[in-house]
Amino acid sequence: MDATVRDYHEQLGISPDYPEKTKLRVQATPGNLVDIGLDCYSRPQRLRSDAAAAWESMRKAAMAESIELLVVSAYRSPEYQVEVIQRQLADGKPIEDILTRVAAPGYSEHQSGCALDLTTPGYEAVEEEFEDSPAFRWLVANAPMHGFHLSYPRDNPYGVIYEPWHWCFVG
Numbered sequence: 001m002d003a004t005v006r007d008y009h010e011q012l013g014i015s016p017d018y019p020e021k022t023k024l025r026v027q028a029t030p031g032n033l034v035d036i037g038l039d040c041y042s043r044p045q046r047l048r049s050d051a052a053a054a055w056e057s058m059r060k061a062a063m064a065e066s067i068e069l070l071v072v073s074a075y076r077s078p079e080y081q082v083e084v085i086q087r088q089l090a091d092g093k094p095i096e097d098i099l100t101r102v103a104a105p106g107y108s109e110h111q112s113g114c115a116l117d118l119t120t121p122g123y124e125a126v127e128e129e130f131e132d133s134p135a136f137r138w139l140v141a142n143a144p145m146h147g148f149h150l151s152y153p154r155d156n157p158y159g160v161i162y163e164p165w166h167w168c169f170v171g
Contacts, residue, residue, distance in 0.1 A: 005106035008082050013095045014104050022158050024103060027111040033075055040119060045074040048113035051147075051169035055116060058146035067138045072117040072125040072165065076110035100161050109151055114169040116148075131164040139167060147171045 005026075009018065019026075033046040036055060047055060062069050076084075082105050088098045102108075109115035119125045120135035130136050143149065149170055152163040 002106075005078060008078060008105040012082065012085050012089070012104070014099065018099070018104050019107070022099075022103075022107070022160075024107040024158055026106055027108060029077065029111055030113040033113050036071065036074060038071075039074070040070040040072055040125060045071050046113065047074050047116070048169070050171065051114045054147045054169050054171075058143060058148060061142065061146070062135070062138055065138065067135050068120055069135055069139075070119050070121070072119050073110060074116055075113045076108060078105040078108075078111060081105040081108050081111065100159060103160070109166070109168045112168075115151070116167050116169075117163075117165045118167060119165060126163075126165050128162060128164060136164050143167055 008014075009016070015021070030048040032049045034049045034052045036045050036047050036052050039045045046052075059069050081102070084102050085095070085098055085105075088102070089095065103110075117126055118135070118139070119130060120133050123130050123133050123135075139148070140150070147169050148167040150164070151166050151168045152158065152160045154162045156162075
């Protein structure tokens with residue numbers, strides 16, 4: 001963990017044993033981020049170039065089967081991750097609860113430029129109900145063929161809640 005990330009953790013009240021407790025790995029920021037278009041909130045999003053190519057291939061394959069996959073979030077900088085956590089702290093949520101939904105700065109797969117939070121029309125973004133969608137069933141059956149896997153299944157070893165919307169490109 002570099003000094004900046006360590007400073008972020010101290011500022012947010014994240015325990016120094018966070019890496020050991022969660023088993024999450026430090027994520028490097030890639031130098032080859034490319035635009036992938038707008039997310040479902042009309043914000044520009046980026047991914048690492050190989051993840052972006054795989055995402056486009058997967059999105060088109062889903063569309064060919066009448067499945068619409070929408071990006072909720074892709075690359076996030078450590079600074080953005082700090083902002084996400086600060087907003088939740090300001091709402092009175094304890095840091096321990098926040099860290100079951102949001103990885104600490106430096107440890108989010110989004111920082112790698114390989115992770116996508118996805119949704120589909122008719123389903124709330126980043127909610128467990130996504131698992132009931134045809135899009136989720138399609139992802140379970142087809143995402144691995146495009147190099148993506150579900151990072152946080154039920155009862156994952158990281159202490160992260162079940163996130164059926166979070167898919168990471170592993171190649």
